[in-house]
Amino acid sequence: MTEEENCQMWDFVVVVVTWNVKALVQGCLDSLFDDRSAPSFKAVVVDNASSDGTAAWVTQNYPAVDTISNGLNLGFSAANNQAISKYRGQARYFVLLNPDTLVQPDALRRMLCFLNSHPEAGIVGGKVVKPDGALDWPCKRSFQTPEVFFCRALALDRLFPWSGDSGDIT
Secondary structure (H helix, E strand, O other): OOHHHHHOOEEEEEEEEEOOOHHHHHHHHHHHHHOOOOOOEEEEEEEEOOOOOHHHHHHHHOOOOEEEEEOOOOOHHHHHHHHHHHHOOOEEEEEEEOOOOOOOOOHHHHHHHHHHHOOOOOOOOOOOEOOOOOEOHHHOOOOOOHHHHHHHHOOHHHHOOOOHHHOOOO
């Protein structure tokens, strides 16, 4: 990292953890860099000892991406923590992505707007959409309260998926 980059304060550090996913990570990185409305960000790939050449391929094809190469597969959480520790203080927020994620245009800008207007938020999750455009239901989590259990038992969360009354966060 250059001295200038070390002094840079980005809106986001985007961390992508990889392990033998060279074929997938290109779409993820392209989706990040193709968004011309994106706020400032630094992309970091943490490679967990891939045997398919992922780390070298990222370094060669995406020179703006910092690559951390681990000698062992540390797992998703430890690799994210490794990047967060290294880049702490260099970004306002961290975005943790799976390598098969395609970031939709304007998503980072909208996330930044939300975070700026909700300083009480400690963590924000994006809406996960399947390739066919349907909501990926496992991404839609909520706090487990009696109201949430009641709504789910009566399938109200499925009948009214966009209603905050069902206890889910959308």
